[in-house]
Amino acid sequence: MEPLNISAASLVCAMGRGLDEVAAAMHAEQSGLRPNDLPWLDVGTHIGRVEGLEDLAFPAALSNYDCRNNRLAQMGLETDGFSEHIAAARARYGAHRIAVVLGTSTSGIRQTEAAYEARDGVTGALPADFHLKETHDYFSLADFVRLALQLTGAAAVVSTACSSSSRAFIDATRLIEAGFCDAAVVGGVDTLCRLTARGFGALELLDAQPCRPNDRSRAGISIGEAAGFVLLERPGNPGPSNRPYLRLLGFGESSDGYHMSAPNPDGTGAQIAMREALRRSHLTADQIDYVNLHGTGTPLNDRAEDAAVFAVLGPGVPASSTKGGTGHTLGAAGITGILLAGLAIRHAIKPRNLNLAEVDPDFRSHILTSTQTGPVRHVLANAFGFGGSNCSIVLGAAS
Amino acid sequence: MTAFAITGIGVIGPGFACWDDCAQVLRGERPYEPAAAAIAAPPILSPRERRRASPTVRLALGAARQAAEQAGQRAGDLPAVFGSCHGEGKVTHNLLNALTSPDPVLSPTQFHNSVHNTAAGYWAIAHSSQAPCDSVSGGDYSFAAALLIAAAQVVCERRAVLVVAYDAALPEPMNAKRPMTGAFGAAMVLDQRGAEGAVCEVQCVPAAPGAEWATVSNSALNTLAAENPSARSLAMLEPISRGERRAVVLGCAPGAFHEWTVTPC
Secondary structure (H helix, E strand, C coil), X not given: CCCEEEEEEEEEECCEECHHHHHHHHHHCCCCCEECCCCCCXXXXXXXXXXXXXXXXXXXXXXXXXXXXXXXXXXHXXXXXXXXXXXXXXXXXXXXXXXXXXXXCCCCHHHXXXXXXXXXXXXXXXXXXXXXXXXXXXXXXXXXXXXXXCCCCCEEEECCHHHHHHHHHHHHHHHHHCCCCCEEEEEEEECCCHHHHHHHHHCCCECCCCCCCCECCCXXXXXXXXXXXEEEECCCCCCCCCCCCEEEEEEEEEECCCCCCCCCCCCHHHHHHHHHHHHHHCCCHHHCCEEECCCCCCHHHHHHHHHHHHHHHCCCCEEECCHHHHCECHHHHHHHHHHXXXXXXXXXXXXXXXCCCCECCCCCCEECCCCEECCCCEEEEEEEECCCEEEEEEEECCC | CEEEEEEEEEEEECCECCHHHHHHHHCCCCCCCCCCCCCCCXXXXXXXXXXXXXXXXXXXXXXXXXXXXXXXXXXXXCCEEEECCCCCHHHHHHHHHHHCCCCCCCCHHHHHCCCCCHHHHHHHHHCCCCCCEXXXXXXXXXXXXXXXXXXXXXXXXXXXEEEEEEEECCCCCHHHHCCCCCEEEEEEEEECCCCCCCCEEEEEEXXXXXXXXXXXXXXXXXXXXXXXXXXXXXXXXXXXXXXXXXXXXXXXXXXXXXXEEEEEC
């Protein structure tokens, strides 16, 4: 494919608010995971929480959209100069020519959880001040962001569970290529809620310790939250703000067609996605300098991904999961991994896999046990989700 | 301008078991008699998956299967874009209810069946398919949002793509906050222009500022279209059912409307 420019980016996650803070945490090998300290979140384990959401000044004109997920979205828009960059792009392209394509798995469902707890004892009705359409709807996220950024182009939420915000890159790329828009705000937001905490608990997929992806004793995920955004646009379009931060070189997508919540053990679906991403990028396996693994920390997922990475990239390509630092941010896992892989390029660093005492002895891919420095030109980021939804994204340096 | 062909259509809705039923009403050949659609679990699912498939999954897969069959496509080979405002609203409601108990225990199966892409996942599992399955929501604009994304995929990848829109009213107490009517699923196989066996071709351009939703001639169906995001497809299905050339205006997001011109083959 013809590469697209990623000309602006913003990331808020447990490792930091803004790309510089996250990069500093990456250099310092600091995890953002902490024992659960949210009183309403009834899980007795570690979480990757973003601080300051409760006190954030939410746009008054959009108060019906006020919920934890859109608060995190707002924080993301205010970070890394993202809103200002979009305002410049809006002036260049026109508000109607910029699409909004964002991933989320649960949108503002924390608001709905609270509303169900506050149902009328007699009628069962939800509270009068609960705005279901503006908070609970999946589309709430894209609608809020398009309103906050004053964009009027096509807009959609992609919700393929934990691959949502990677798949958003694929849909947005095609909307640009087909001429439906000139540029797109792409990314995703997911926030902590009781539904996913209890749900992963019911599946026995929550580690009692901070998650340990790729470790021989790994025992599940730590749930996190994150907001990440990029502006995706054609490289040929003029304008001072269309200077690439990174470039999107390729993508791959597939289904497992196997099980709703367990991966195909051979990782064959993941292999298809990675091979396609390489093909579209016109790159060979040995040209990939770093892989940001989906690496959730569940026994089956990490094993299947290792099999797939080994089959496609062999034993030599350095790879790590960064979820020991961010937690598993579910619908925002794709954009989080993509931007952390992007930081690997920007900061010439291949981050080690955090919370790793001993790599699973059965694994054959190159899991990074120590951080490496040196030029990174091409990276691949994986995201896989329930429903057997696989996405791989390849990024390249700005020039 | 974006152009593509439609080679297969499937519809399940109140009073419609299939596209032929729906087309007869759209042509005015028989009255619209809404009845809750009894949607059988598609035989393509294994017995275990059939037991687990929610009514919404049955709706989506039933419509999808009709469209793939008419298009003469091996369903498992088709990339698919599923579009729905709420996806698995009933399953989500059950989980939200369970969370209000003092020591909530969620069903693990219900949890993984609550994701928006449950229908997409079951579709791929039913066909042991490794073709990509997307799952998108545009709220009230979900039908045209999914159509736009699928059309872009046809044009960019130069291959056939299945698009499936499906929406069912949320259970109470949510429906009181966000009223929708009925359960409606519409599926189309989109292909490149000139594709063999095309029912019609479609050209898409941005609509003029201030454009409004296209209407459906039958007033009861027009009401359904306004009350169920997937039933917005009826405005496009009407000229197809009548073999008429017509420009149909649909919104893919608030303020973002396109004119989809249907030309029969």
